[in-house]
Amino acid sequence: MAVLNDEQTMLRDMVREWSDEQSPVSAFRKMRAAAPAEGYDPAAWATLGEMGLPGIVIPEEHGGTAFGYLSLGLVLEQLGRNLAASPLASTSAAATAILLGGSEALRAQWLPQIASGAVVATLAVDEGPVHDPAKIATSVVDGKLSGTKAFVAEGDSASVFVVATTDGLYLVAGDAGVTRAPRHMADSRSHAQVTFDAAPAEKLGDATLTAQVIDRATAAVCAEMLGMAEQAFATTNDYLKTRVQFGQQLSTFQALQHRMAKMFTELELMRSVVEGALEAIDAGRSDLDQAVSLAKAVASDTLHLVSREMIQLHGGIGMTDDYDAGFYLKRARVLETMWGNAAFHRERFARLNGY
Numbered sequence: 001m002a003v004l005n006d007e008q009t010m011l012r013d014m015v016r017e018w019s020d021e022q023s024p025v026s027a028f029r030k031m032r033a034a035a036p037a038e039g040y041d042p043a044a045w046a047t048l049g050e051m052g053l054p055g056i057v058i059p060e061e062h063g064g065t066a067f068g069y070l071s072l073g074l075v076l077e078q079l080g081r082n083l084a085a086s087p088l089a090s091t092s093a094a095a096t097a098i099l100l101g102g103s104e105a106l107r108a109q110w111l112p113q114i115a116s117g118a119v120v121a122t123l124a125v126d127e128g129p130v131h132d133p134a135k136i137a138t139s140v141v142d143g144k145l146s147g148t149k150a151f152v153a154e155g156d157s158a159s160v161f162v163v164a165t166t167d168g169l170y171l172v173a174g175d176a177g178v179t180r181a182p183r184h185m186a187d188s189r190s191h192a193q194v195t196f197d198a199a200p201a202e203k204l205g206d207a208t209l210t211a212q213v214i215d216r217a218t219a220a221v222c223a224e225m226l227g228m229a230e231q232a233f234a235t236t237n238d239y240l241k242t243r244v245q246f247g248q249q250l251s252t253f254q255a256l257q258h259r260m261a262k263m264f265t266e267l268e269l270m271r272s273v274v275e276g277a278l279e280a281i282d283a284g285r286s287d288l289d290q291a292v293s294l295a296k297a298v299a300s301d302t303l304h305l306v307s308r309e310m311i312q313l314h315g316g317i318g319m320t321d322d323y324d325a326g327f328y329l330k331r332a333r334v335l336e337t338m339w340g341n342a343a344f345h346r347e348r349f350a351r352l353n354g355y
Contacts, residue, residue: 002275008071015053015078022047023084025324031085032188038120038157039190040085048086049117057092058099062111069216069281073223073274080227083327085189087120087154089224093217094121097162097169100212101205106171110160121160123217124149124194125210131340133214138165138196144177145170145201148193153338155180155192163196164210170201186330215292216281218339222274222292222299225335229270229303232310232328233263239314256313263306270302290352293345300335300342307332 004012023044031041038045048054056072058064072092079086095114098106098121113119127136127150138147145163152161161172172178177199183191237260240251250256277295280288307329311318318325336342 001271002070002279004074007067008074011067011071012074012078014051015075016081018047018051019078019082019084023079024082025327028083028085028188028327035188037182038087039154039188040087040157044084045086045117045120048088052115053088054091054095054117055115058095058111058115062099062107063115064111069219070275070278072220073226073278076220076223077227077230080224081231083228083324083331087122087157087190089217089220090122090154090158091120093123093213093220094158094160094162096216097123097204097209097213098171101169101209102171102202106202106204110171114160119159120154120157121162122152122154122158123164123213124152124155124161125164125214126150130337131344133164133210136164136166138163140165140167140170140201140203143201144198145172145196146198148195150193151183151185151191152194154190155194156182156190161194161196162204162213163201167203168206169204169210169213171204172196172199172201176200185334187327187334189331189334211289214339215289218292218296219274219277219281221335221338222277222295225299225303225332226270226274228328228332228335229267229299229306232303232306232325233260233267235324236260236263236306236310236313250313259309259313263309266302266305270298273298290349293340293349293352296340297342297345297349300345303332304336304342 052065053075055064056067056075057069059066076089091114095111098110110119114121125133127148138145145165159174161174163170163172177197179195181193183193185191240256241249243250273295277291280291310325311329314323314325317323
C-alpha cells in the first residue's frame with residue numbers, strides 16, 4: 001500500500017465522508033431517474049469544485065493544488081465506492097494534456113477555469129468500438145480539425161476537448177465545429193459520439209504526448225475501479241453475514257468463505273498495482289507505461305471477478321433493480337473496456353518488455 005502523508009489522508013477522509021453522506025448510491029439512482037443531459041448532477045459537481053477537487057493535478061499558479069495523481073486516485077477511489085457520477089477523471093486527464101503540452105497562453109486560458117470546476121474537459125481518442133490508439137483517422141488541415149470520435153466520456157457536457165489525431169494531440173473548444181450525439185450506455189453515464197467538422201484547433205503535442213496522456217487517463221480509471229471493487233466486496237460480505245439460509249448464515253458455509261477469501265487476496269494485489277501506477281506517474285518513472293498496463297490488466301480482471309460474484313452471491317435479488325449489485329456490474333463492464341481491456345494491456349505489457 002502507498003504511504004500517505006497527512007494532507008493525502010485528510011483529503012481521502014474528507015471525500016469519503018462527503019461521498020457517504022452526500023453522494024451515496026441512492027444519489028446515483030436519483031441522477032439516473034432524472035437523466036440530466038450532462039450525465040451527472042451539476043450541483044454535486046459544483047460542490048466538488050468548491051472543494052478544489054478538479055484542480056488536484058493543476059499547479060498552484062493556475063488555481064490548482066498540485067497534489068498529484070496519487071491524491072487524485074484517492075479521490076476517485078472514494079467516489080467510485082458509491083458510483084458517484086462526475087467528470088473528474090476525464091477533466092483531470094485533459095488538464096494534464098494542457099499542462100504537459102500546451103502553450104503558456106493556453107494554460108492561462110483554460111487551467112484556472114478547469115481547476116474551479118467552471119469548465120469540464122475531456123479526452124477524445126478512440127474512433128471505433130474498442131480502444132486502439134493506432135487506428136486514428138482524425139486529421140488537421142490549416143488549423144482545422146475534422147473527424148469523428150466514438151464513445152467520448154463526458155462528451156455531452158465538455159466545453160473543451162483534447163483530441164487525438166494522426167499528428168498528435170490538439171485542443172478544441174466545444175462551441176465551434178463540434179456536433180454531439182448521445183450514446184445510451186449500460187452504466188447510465190455520459191458518453192457521446194463527437195464529430196468535429198473543421199473545428200479550430202490548437203496543437204498540444206505529438207504522438208508521444210498522446211501516449212502519456214492516455215496512460216494518465218487509464219490510471220485514473222483504475223482508481224475508480226479500485227473503489228468500486230472494494231465496496232462491492234464489502235457489500236457482498238455484509239450480505240453473507242446477515243442472510244440466513246437452511247437455518248445458517250451464508251457466511252458460515254466454507255465454500256462461500258473460500259470465494260470471499262479469493263476476492264480479498266485479489267483486491268490486495270489490485271490495490272498494490274493501482275497505487276503503484278499512480279506513484280509512478282507522480283515520480284516521473286521511465287517505466288510508468290508498464291506500471292499502468294499492469295494496473296489496468298489486474299484491475300479489469302479483479303473488478304470483473306468481484307462484480308460477478310456480487311451478483312451470484314446475492315442470489316436472485318442480485319439481478320433486481322432494487323439492489324445495488326447490478327449498478328456495479330454495469331459500470332464495471334464499461335470501465336473494463338475503457339482505455340483498453342485486460343487482454344489489450346497484457347499484450348502491451350509484454351511488448352513493452354520485449355516479448
